[in-house]
Structure formats: structure tokens, C-alpha cells
Amino acid sequence: AQTVTQSQPEMSVQEAETVTLSCTYDTSENNYYLFWYKQPPSRQMILVIRQEAYKQQNATENRFSVNFQKAAKSFSLKISDSQLGDTAMYFCAFIEAGNMLTFGGGTRLMVKP
């Protein structure tokens, strides 16, 4: 069974600072996809960033970047210049080809002014 582990249930960061959220996963496959989704208080699930396992280059989207360590099965999310609107639950998710998307338990991030 696929497993995704987010070891930090809650984190906080000061506005304008940088924070890193951790995620590890378990797989024996070589081809898969990894995601970070954000869920603000509105409850809407929003894609933050997507990484294809065969690509060695880490994905980036503006202030959001990942550190993808394939051998270690680690996929952390770095948020730079944190903003109050980044306050949300963040879910790491993983899918192997032909399988189902599996979510981690989430990390609640609070950005403090």
C-alpha cells in the first residue's frame, strides 16, 4: 500500500520568513508523481506544486519550491517570503502510474503578522 507521511502536524512562521514542510513517501516504483495541495479555511483544495519523479530538477512556482530527494523518498515544500494568505492546511500527495492518489495527514501552517 502507498503511504505518505507528514511528520509536522502544525507549524508557524513569521510573515516574510521562510518555512519548510516535510513529506516522505513509500514506493518501489520508479515512475510516479508528487503533489502539494493547499486547503485554506474556505476548504477549497488548491494545487501548489507538482513534481514528476523522472525529472531531477526540483519544481518551482513563484515563492513555492520543492526539495525532491528520490533516493531518500523525501518531498519537502519550501515557502519563501511567507504571506498571511499562506495560512492553510498543506497536504502532500503521491500517485504511482495506474494507482490512486494518496494523501498525507496534513500540516497546519499559521503565518503570523
Place this chain on the structure above:
Amino acid sequence: NAGVTQTPKFRVLKTGQSMTLLCAQDMNHEYMYWYRQDPGMGLRLIHYSVGEGTTAKGEVPDGYNVSRLKKQNFLLGLESAAPSQTSVYFCASSLFSGDEQFFGPGTRLTVL
């Protein structure tokens, strides 16, 4: 372009009642999914569909049925609701299995 919409947004049922949740997408996606999210947890897959007329079980399918008669619609049914089915239900769609999933706004269901 409305994306993914869900009907209704809220619903309260009594134990044993039945209901159907409707999901619609206008992005011509092949894949559609139903998830449930319980307090403080991530999403768990109930059922999914890889195309019109097809459905498959996810991680937590018991007590639910689904149908995909039209490509743009994916229905989730509860035949006899139980308090354990109190949850927030999300529908999602994607172009292929490894692509971004687009989510609806969710339906909060309470079973008394």
C-alpha cells in the same frame, strides 16, 4: 468555465435515509473521483471513474455507490446513511491519472 461544481453544499440526514451527491465538470476530463475528508485528516478515495460508463472502488467504498452515465457528471449515492458517514465530501477531476486534480468546493454531510 465553472470547473468542478458540487450539489448540494450542505445536507443533514437521519440514519437510514438515502441521498445522492452530484458532481459536474466542464473541462472534458476523463477521470473523476469522490473523496471524503474527516476532521484533522487528509482525503480518502471512495470511488473513481476513468471514463464514461466506468467506475472503480477506492480506499473506503463501503456504504457508497457511484455512477458515471455522462462524461461530465459523477454521482455519489448513499443508500442507507449512517453516522459514520458524517464527513466533508469532495469531488475532483483530472485529464489523466498523474495530472493535477481539480477539486469542487465540497459538500458537508451530517448524519444524525
